[in-house]
Amino acid sequence: MKLDYGRNGIELNVNPNWNTAVIHPVEQNVIENPIKAIREAIRNPLGSPSLESIIKTRQTIKNVCIIASDATRPVPTHLILNGLLQELVDYGIQEKSITILIATGLHRPSRKDEIERILGEVKARDVKVFNHTATDAQSLVSLNKSGLDSPDSINKCYFESDLKIVTGYVEPHFFFGFSGGYKSIVPGIAGAETILANHSAENIASPYARFGSYENNPLTIQSAKIAKRVRPDFIINVCINKNHEITKVAAGDLESVHKKLVDFQNKHIFKEIQEPFDIVVCGNGGYPLDLNLYQAVKSMAIGEMGVKQGGTIISVNECREGVGVGQDKFKELIFSGKSPEEIYKKILNKEIIVPDQWEIQVLTRVLMKAEIYLVSNMREEEIGNIGLKYADTVENAINQALIKHGKNAKILVLPNGPQILPIINK
Numbered sequence: 001m002k003l004d005y006g007r008n009g010i011e012l013n014v015n016p017n018w019n020t021a022v023i024h025p026v027e028q029n030v031i032e033n034p035i036k037a038i039r040e041a042i043r044n045p046l047g048s049p050s051l052e053s054i055i056k057t058r059q060t061i062k063n064v065c066i067i068a069s070d071a072t073r074p075v076p077t078h079l080i081l082n083g084l085l086q087e088l089v090d091y092g093i094q095e096k097s098i099t100i101l102i103a104t105g106l107h108r109p110s111r112k113d114e115i116e117r118i119l120g121e122v123k124a125r126d127v128k129v130f131n132h133t134a135t136d137a138q139s140l141v142s143l144n145k146s147g148l149d150s151p152d153s154i155n156k157c158y159f160e161s162d163l164k165i166v167t168g169y170v171e172p173h174f175f176f177g178f179s180g181g182y183k184s185i186v187p188g189i190a191g192a193e194t195i196l197a198n199h200s201a202e203n204i205a206s207p208y209a210r211f212g213s214y215e216n217n218p219l220t221i222q223s224a225k226i227a228k229r230v231r232p233d234f235i236i237n238v239c240i241n242k243n244h245e246i247t248k249v250a251a252g253d254l255e256s257v258h259k260k261l262v263d264f265q266n267k268h269i270f271k272e273i274q275e276p277f278d279i280v281v282c283g284n285g286g287y288p289l290d291l292n293l294y295q296a297v298k299s300m301a302i303g304e305m306g307v308k309q310g311g312t313i314i315s316v317n318e319c320r321e322g323v324g325v326g327q328d329k330f331k332e333l334i335f336s337g338k339s340p341e342e343i344y345k346k347i348l349n350k351e352i353i354v355p356d357q358w359e360i361q362v363l364t365r366v367l368m369k370a371e372i373y374l375v376s377n378m379r380e381e382e383i384g385n386i387g388l389k390y391a392d393t394v395e396n397a398i399n400q401a402l403i404k405h406g407k408n409a410k411i412l413v414l415p416n417g418p419q420i421l422p423i424i425n426k
Contacts (some may be wrong), residue, residue, distance in 0.1 A: 003394070003415045004242065004286035006318035010375075012281070012394045012413070018402075020411045021277070025419040026268045028239075028247040034076070037249050038083030038236065044258055045252025051165075051234050055091045058162060064088065064098045065161035067168070067184050067232075070131075071114035072288055072295055074244045075169035078120025080236055084165065085125060087387060095126040102131045103168075103188030106195050106355050109133070109325035114288075130157075134192040143229060147261055152226050153191030164232040166254070170239055170261035172269055172418050174301040175204055175362065176223075177214035180237045181258030185227040186335035192355065198222050199358040203349045206214035211305065211421055212270060213264060229253065237261055242285065242416040269387055269418070272425040276308035279401045280410035283316040285417025290317035293334075293378065294356065296322035297363045298419060304366045306412050306422035311370045316394055319376040323384075328354040334384030343386065371404075373397040 001007045001024065014020055031037045042051050055061060066084065070076045081100065089095065102110050102118070109131040116123050123129075132155050133139055140153040141160070158164060170180035187195040198219055203209060208216040235257050239248040248264050250257040280303040280396045285291040289298070296317035303313030333343060333352070344364040346352045364386070366372065373391045374383055380390035391397035402409055414420060 001413070001415060003281070003316050003413075004283055004290075004417055005316055006290065006320065009286065010316065011395070013260055015395075017407070018082040018398070018411055019408055022413045023271050023420050023422065025242050025416050028241050028268060030241065030245045030247055031240070031249065034079045034246040034249070035083040035086075037246070038080055038238075038251070039087055041085065041249045041251040042087050042236065043054075046232070046250055047253030047256030048234065050086060052091050054233055055093065055163065061093060061162040062097060063161050063167065064093060064163040065158045066098065066100045066159065067103050067189060068100050068118060068168045069168050069184070070104045071110040072107055072284065072291060073116065073179075074168065074287075074289055075238065075240065076110065076244060076246060077118045077167060078122060079246065080167045080238065081119065084167070084236060085122060085127070087395040093163075098127040099161070100127055100129045101155060101157055101189060102129070104132045104134070104186035104196075105190070106134050106192060125418045132189045132409050134187075134190065134195060137191075140191045143226075144205050151196040152186075152195055152197075154185070154194070154226070154230050155189040158189050159230060164234075166235040168234040168237050169266060170237050170258065172265065172421055174211055174298045175206075175209040175358065177210070177212060177217045177220050178262050178265065179256070180261065180403065182220060182223040182227040183256060184231065186223040187230075188224070194226070196353075196355065201350065201357065201361060204358045204361050205348060211301065212266070222386070239264055242419045249412060270421050270423045273306060273412070273422045274425055276310065276424060277306055278308060278405040279312045279398065279411040280307045280312065280409065280414065281314045281316060281398070282414040283417050285419060288317065289417060291320040291374070292324035292327070293317070293319050293331050293374070293383065294327045294359055296374070296376070297359050300366045301362055302414060302418060302421060303372070304369060304422075306414070307370045309369055312373065312404065313333045313370050313392060314368065314373045314391070314397045314401065315377060316375045319378050322378055322382055327356055329354040331384075333360045334363075334386055334388070337385050340367035340387050344368065373400065
């Protein structure tokens with residue numbers, strides 16, 4: 001069978017003697033003409049006036065800011081932007097007044113080739129494009145200095161724009177519940193301190209900071225408070241399948257759009273299993289989600305959902321960037337030689353407060369539940385010394401796990417990353 005891995009996938013030769021179960025995503029209807037569907041959604045918004053009427057009620061619109069997902073996300077932003085820009089031009093907005101802001105959060109900037117992939121045909125249009133930089137105080141606005149009762153900061157270009165539009169996609173997220181919606185604002189275009197406060201050790205440790213958990217999730221609640229203070233005028237979000245094709249579009253009001261697509265995802269993404277498995281094989285869904293080890297932690301959190309205590313997770317991610325460009329603190333911690341328990345405790349006790357601590361916090365939490373084999377392009381000496389195990393092939397990783405759990409061990413294979421998530425039937 002084929003597992004999502006990099007751009008081309010990776011083959012797994014399944015031994016017929018293995019006790020294997022495979023869960024594939026539920027088949028979803030692909031929208032055949034996504035740009036047309038996007039334009040129709042913009043004209044028929046949820047919980048909001050149409051974008052055209054919003055523009056007509058403004059006396060002057062000198063600048064428009066459109067938030068777009070960064071290079072680590074598989075959303076087909078180029079299609080959303082294509083449809084959106086056609087609508088804006090039809091409503092009298094000049095392209096030279098439009099800025100596309102790449103919502104990097106605390107990720108590295110998207111490179112030129114990646115921005116070209118994000119924009120597609122839009123790169124030839126007369127629009128400005130730049131990366132958000134969470135650590136650049138000059139590019140941020142402090143909200144409490146702007147008449148808003150908040151110590152938080154947000155991107156200045158967005159804050160000062162006459163028309164604010166958010167694009168993105170909705171799928172389960174390993175500690176934010178679901179992507180899209182508020183997440184495009186915080187952490188997407190927030191200042192570093194604001195992101196660190198939102199992604200605090202206490203918030204990440206919450207039992208509600210998990211895939212699909214939304215209403216009681218402290219990260220989402222905090223993000224929503226800030227997003228409502230600087231709320232966008234309009235939002236366009238989509239859902240996608242395992243091939244990154246659009247299956248659902250919604251546009252309009254921030255909360256209405258996000259709720260609509262979360263409900264859609266809840267009907268398609270979660271698959272009940274009766275009991276946890278000894279071994280879970282899972283990945284991040286291929287490129288660009290499996291660019292590096294930092295991003296690969298998400299797949300380990302998928303494995304956590306279906307593996308038994310003391311079981312084995314086999315994380316299958318290409319990691320073409322290695323640990324991750326710009327993830328220096330994460331790299332430092334995975335090479336610290338400390339045990340997962342020690343690192344996790346130090347994070348909760350605030351002895352470790354660094355960017356990326358949430359990723360290492362989740363990684364160590366999963367390591368305390370199960371052993372993790374990493375199958376990737378990385379060499380064994382590159383994966384750190386806090387407990388991750390190396391395997392050159394998925395088959396070899398499974399065979400090693402079978403030595404531990406016995407030849408009749410139950411194996412769960414999830415070939416398509418977060419497109420399908422196991423949930424224990426309690």
